[in-house]
Amino acid sequence: MANVTLTKKIKMIGIMTILLVMNTIIVYIGNGTSSVLPFLFFIPITFAARGFGAKGGLLVGIISGLLLGPFMPLDVLEQQVQPTFNWILRSIFFSIYGFAIGTFILRLKQQAEYDGLMGIPNRNHFYDYLTTELQKQKIQASKFYIILVNIDDFKNINDSIGHVSGDLLLISIKTRIKNCLKKNDLLARWSGDEFSIIVYRNNLEELTSVCNCIVRTLQHPHDINGQNFFIKASIGVSSSSHEHKSNEVLVKEAETAMRFVKGLGKNGYKFYTEEIKRNCLEEKVLEASLHKALETGQLELYYQPKVECKDAKIYGVEALVRWRRPAEGIIAPGVFIPIAEKTGLIIPIGNWVLKTACQQVKKWNLTGFANLCVSVNVSALQIKADDFVSTVASIIKEADIDPGFIELEITESSIMENSIDNIMKLNELKRIGVRISLDDFGKGYSSLNYLKMLPIDTLKVDKSFIQNIEFDPKEKVITEAIIKMSKALGLTVLAEGIENENQYLLLKKLNCDAMQGFYFSRPLPIEEMDKRLQLTKCS
Template sequence: MNERIDEQHTFLRTVIDMNPSYIYAKDEDGRYSLVNLAYASLFGLSKDEMIGKTDLELRESRQSGRDIAEMDRFILRTMKGIDVEEEKFVDTSGGVRWLQTSKIPIVTDDTTLVLCVSTDITERKEHEEELAYQANHDVLTRLPNRRQFNDDLTGFLEDASGGALMLIDLDRFKYINDTLGHDFGDLLLIEVSERLEDFLRPYGANVYRLGGDEFTLLFPDCSKEDAVAIANDLLDQFRREFWIQGQEYTITPSIGISLYPQDARDAKTLMKNADTAMYYVKEKGKNSFQFFSDEMNHQFYRKMVIEKELRSALSRNELTLHYQPSWHLSTEKVCGMEALLRWTNQTLGPVSPSEFIPVAEETGLIIPIGEWVLKEACKQNVRWQRAGYPPMKVGVNVSIKQLLDESFACMVKDVLKRTGLNPDYLDLEVTESIAMYELDIMIRKLNELKEIGVSISMDDFGTGYSSLSYLKQYPLDTLKIDRSFIKGISSHEDHKAIVMSIISMAKHLQLKVTAEGVEDMGEYDFLKQTECDVIQGYAISRPLSPDDFEKHVFGKMKL
């Protein structure tokens, strides 16, 4: 009988030892009285070495040992089992394992034990942690994402007495994505993220990727003076080139800053204000930073109203064209005109083109509005020719968005056909910003227009985009010198030098030259002495309505 009992004990001990679960028991003093091989291996000990020892002796953390002992005493005191859903265990190699443990009291003839059975849930725990990490981090950059930012911003507002929120948007990132590809854009975002993390490390601040090319930074206990210094340092960080696939690239940031609690006391408004400040930077030229101000809210409200009203401007017949004469310096006669868009709204009254044209560009409304301008200018020119007035060329401004539209050349050709205007009497004015786009694309676009028979002018020349190598390849007819170089030219030697250089370069390239913004006779006389061909400006005439153009321009001509 005793032999059979011994055999059963041996069999049970073998079953316990060979069980992959961690099985162990502790007496009323917390000393191990039973451990299986799997559990002993966690400590790097044999079963015999563990028997009689306590968790205070075996655990790496004494606090952990005390917490376990307290739990075991509670089980023995109440004689109720406990399920521990997650228990962190550091093994002998320093690796972290997670255990799920069931603990129950066992009463024998001579003692009471706590019997424990633990299951290793490390893999499941790591999977859960990875899912939680993915939910709160950006997949591409591994930065905390918008969700984590919202959580941290809430805590920031609860804990900090003050601070700054900075919103960074990368300038012209969409253009980089469109021209160099999304894979390149992703590599650039990773490089930017790493540079921002390195920069912020001394500040103990976090950077978050909200999505696209937008990043946010939180600085607790940060004064306005501190924020200025940080923002300037951030701009310096972007002055260093980024190396991607063995090549150097430069990208600049627009940074909007809102201060807590000065600008807002809640997360939504604080973020909205930083966003408003960032867009203010975008509109003012990019690559800078700006603090939020109440005046910005007024400006953006007006911009919203302009956008809303502009959408109905065509259907309400609120748009008109005025025509500014061009004056040939050699013949001293009017030789052409430029069509200029005007808008008078039923709610806002007259709205400056400097206000509504950028809105039309941003919203894409420039496409239908630009087509209307072209049709109206061509129809008006045909009316004047049919009325017997001297035929002359009309200039029409073309937005870069129109030029990039694949159907633009076909639209121009169709408008000329429908209105009956000879292509010789249409000049399309593009801005110098075309140099920001792929040279081959722009050359193809301009050549498509030249094939129709129209002439092409580069407007606002001298603002810094074009190079001589570009100009030589564009199929241009005329350079129009930006008005900023003409203003006060009679008394500014540097402006004189710039204008004379542009004229000399244009003549070398066999291009005609028009000077814009000529306002007084001093400017007129200087340009007449040079080889400038044509001028525009108040010294000749303001932009005129069609009726006034007939009266004050055609009316003074010999028909």
């Protein structure tokens, strides 16, 4: 940075010298020849203002007035040395013009290259600066790093507190990030909730220290109008090298690393590596294949029985989507569901699951299984969609089944965003007869307030409480408390993840209503599920 400043000063001195020479030439060539020549002085003054701002325009304006005053009078018909008054008047006029045009040009530059809210460079300035640094690198073999900071879930925060408070929060975030940087680092606003940084560090240890500082400092509460906000960020980092031929590639690598952090659950940082690149490419391929799977019928439903505790009889099933890829066989849901959620494909997939499950309910009704309830998992994106209620109602109506045979399984996290709107949607579905189940209770926040607000019929105790319930007295006590509380609220209690007889007997003793798990059955394809139901019917 010091070398860049010195180079700019040398260039400035050189250009100023040229402008002064131009002034002198104009004066002596134009002496006594034309009344238009004074206007030529606006050219070097304007160029000085454009290159060096208001100070440059002021300086060249004063010098122009001093040079012009004695030789170019206000009355240009008189070709003689004028009084001091004319000299001073021209100097003042040109200096005012130089300062004014310099200030005006500077403001135009700031509007074009600086963010109006933050007072820091914007994306355009960042790109220009990055291009210069890449060119320098080819000559000086210098190295720098790009850090891209994305504020997690900022849109939701901004919508909830309003844009004025949101702007104040962004300024607070900018200030804290800047405190983690050195003077020669460049901080810019990349987009609405993203910042881009160029940092100069000697090694990865120093770079890691910067990233840790940003993550930690943003997590401390931000006091905005008396309200505290806790901010998390996803950060991607890329390193410059001689292989980078364009600024777009370097920024894209940082963005890829940042998206990778998002996929891991947000709130952290990653350095761009070839492994991350491969993972992203594989994810893109998988996304394209998932589109095709939805179009060509590669998805299918498996069904896991839900049984009553008192007699272990099947009273319902949970529909679980599987992807049968032609060349690879069954793809685990843990592989493709996160990609579907990230890309929005979870909405058409979720609608397909619900439609297929409703059609299966109709078939079971026609074959003598009229009281079988099918539960279907619903994602946060589905609930968030404006047409969620109408879509569910339309699918159930099209299948011509009783809405009470469909149970939508939601998680607490899926309704936390825009919770009021989401609860209203669930109430609408409840009114038409659809059953609602709260899945994975005990995992995450598990707010008791939501139990009071949500129109749920069933509470599913998370399997994390069941795994060691026979050995851990605390888990037994917690599970028993959940069962008693749920029953007091009039809810059906279902325990997930039952794997052995001891767990079954213990939960039966605790007066649990229903169970689900590998002890009773793994998820089954429709052919095996039909056989299982027939055996139950015969017994």
